[in-house]
Amino acid sequence: MEEIGRIFGDVGLGLFQLNLSSPVERGEYLAVDDETHGRVLCQLDNLLRKSDLDLERAGTMHEGSDTPIHERLLGTATIIGYRNNQGIVCIPTMPFRPGAPVFRAEEPLIAAILGIGKHSAAGAYVGLLRGHSLKVELDINQLVQRHVSVLAKSGGGKSYLLGVLVEELLRHKVTSVIIDPHGEYGSLRIPAEENGVHARFSVQSQGFPKQIQEFSPDVSLNPSAKPLTFSLRGIDPRDLLVFLGLTNVKQYLTPLRTLLEEVSAANPEFSVKDLARAAERKAEPVFDQLHDRLDYLEETRILGPKGTSLNDLVHKGEATLINLKGVAPDIQEIVVARLALTLFDNRKKGKIGPLFLVIEEAHNFAPQQGAVACSRILKNVASEGRKFGLGLCVVTQRAARIDKSVLSQCNTQLILQVTNPLDLKAIAQSIEGLTPGMTEMIQSLPVGVALVTGGGYHTPLFLEVRPRATKHGGESVKIVDN
Ligand SMILES: Nc1ncnc2c1ncn2[C@@H]1O[C@H](COP(=O)(O)OP(=O)(O)OP(=O)(O)O)[C@@H](O)[C@H]1O
Ligand SMILES: [Mg+2]
Known part of the structure; x- marks a missing residue:
């Protein structure tokens, strides 16, 4: 030596x-x-x-x-x-x-x-120990049972690393649902173009077309996806106002509630069209407004008499992508709230198997300041999900802006470069075992190097993220060709 x-x-x-x-x-x-x-x-x-x-x-x-x-x-x-x-x-x-x-x-x-360098049946191969040729595998059971966070500044490589993680979930036939606000993960179907880096990391390119299902509330913008629809039955009129894009609750809540009561009494299997016709029949200006919005909502097909069934949405051993590209932020929040509630309830009742719920851009769905439609259910999943085999993975570029109680429930952290002092502070506060030197190093990590804490390891370690077996869908956009 x-x-x-x-x-x-x-x-x-x-x-x-x-x-x-x-x-x-x-x-x-x-x-x-x-x-x-x-x-x-x-x-x-x-x-x-x-x-x-x-x-x-x-x-x-x-x-x-x-x-x-x-x-x-x-x-x-x-x-x-x-x-x-x-x-x-x-x-x-x-x-x-x-x-x-x-x-x-x-x-x-x-x-x-x-405790690295050896292969285990439940190991997710995410990369090599920095500066060495030792493979780092994360314990998949730990990931699902004890939640994960992926933190880095914008362009730091979060989505790339999450793609690596999802590839491993797919290889191990772990069921997952991925909230994909930018429609980046459809490329998990497509094999990557191999280069020299793939050989160094012993990665072979491979697509997962048969294990990916994609749904979207807006299939006109996202034609590769199947329509994601929600049931109108029992809908909260306040949620319906959000779907209608109406913010003036005072003005519209009572008329909408009346409309819902009338139409659902006449036909429990009512549609948005039925609501629109009922609004049309009422000769009052406030109902005219509702009628216009309901007509538009009908075209989007996000709400129907029957919602997408859970059996169609979640398949054992597969990844379900919820592509929210182009969907208004407040509708995204309701979609996430309803999905998370359904998954959590059905997991509690044992109607679906254990699964991993991934939330990209999680600071928008579980913000530290203020509350959005899905804040409460995501906090519940973070604090109680593990008891029921519902793992949570939050991905964010703003560690300081995501709900602290959610972040602190994540026992595995994958941290790429972070430079914002507030985000660094939030990370240092939520992670045990970070030395001052490590906190400094996080600020200058090159793209593709991550600090891993938890994941079955008792000490934080630096990792060179392995190349993707599938195509990365979030390539940075070049404005000018070189
Ligand atoms: N491990 C890696 N190896 C090679 N290239 C990488 C790696 N990680 C990221 N990149 C490249 O860096 C760029 C940004 O990565 P990525 O899309 O994952 O960032 P991000 O943190 O998700 O950014 P944003 O916050 O904007 O969503 C991409 O072009 C990607 O190809
Ligand atoms: Mg990203």
Whole structure:
């Protein structure tokens, strides 16, 4: 093993300082031999180049004087631990000795202590440990049972990584429902074009056309999708006002309620057309307005006597995409609310199998400030879903703007580059075990590198996201060709 430095100064139980004799990068794994427990895995958390050059002498250098500089490269390392007789990762209870040599950790030690590099039947292969060729698999049961968040700034690679995760769900025949506000995930049907990166990560391109179902409330804009319709039966008149795009609740709520009561009494299987005709028959201006809006709503076919049945919507082992591209935000919120409620209720009653509900742009559906139609049900799924085998995955570019109680329920976090200080603060507050060095590193992660916490691992680790087996649907748009 290559010695890279020596421990010096006051040595703590969780971290120590070392004088580096070889260049080592922040985040690299190190090893120290402990007298009692053998080889212990550590990680370089920070670096400092210390020198005796003061301000005055630096000034004379500028004038061309020959100034000798004595410098040292110092590091701060955190202790990850060793495995005890029961295979549990422990931290030594006595500090290392000052002067002890520090080595660059070899892959077998890293793999053994972190618990990576071996294939498991329930493992979702998401990438390689950064700087190594060790495969990182996330425990699918943990993901579904204990919720997931994917956090990064816009363009940070969230949708790409989520695509990787969904590919793994499909390979493992895990049922999922994906709220897809931009219509990006239909490309999971199409194999990716392979390149050299695929070989390095041992990924073969593959599409999943038979395991993808796509629904949309607006099939005119999204012709690849089947229509997603909701039942009019028992609809709350306030929700119906949102579908109608009418914001003046005071003016329209009572007339609409009257209309609903009359029409449903005459025919419990009523349609939007029946409501429109009934409004037309009433010779009052407020009903004229309702009539116009109801006519338009009828054309969208989002509400009908019978909604899309759950059996059509969710198929075991498949992914259902809810393509909301082009759908007005308040209608998106109702769609998500109704879907999440239906899935949660039917899961509780055991009418559908365990499944994973993925919410892209989750800050819009479970905002920290204010409430939208689906806020409450998403909070319920976050806090209680795991008891019923309904896993939640929230994806957001604004960690500070998503409901804190939802974020803190996610036990696996996949974090790509984040630069906004408020978002960084929200992340640091909701995740245990992040070192100050890691929080700093999140700000400068290159595209394709993620920090993973949870997911079956006891320590956060950096991951090079594997290439997609399927085509990525969210390519950044070029305005000018180069
Ligand atoms: N692991 C990766 N390997 C290669 N390219 C990637 C990777 N991750 C992301 N990219 C590229 O970076 C760009 C942005 O990625 P992506 O669409 O996933 O970002 P995003 O975080 O979802 O952005 P937004 O917030 O705008 O939705 C895409 O063009 C994608 O191809
Ligand atoms: Mg995206």
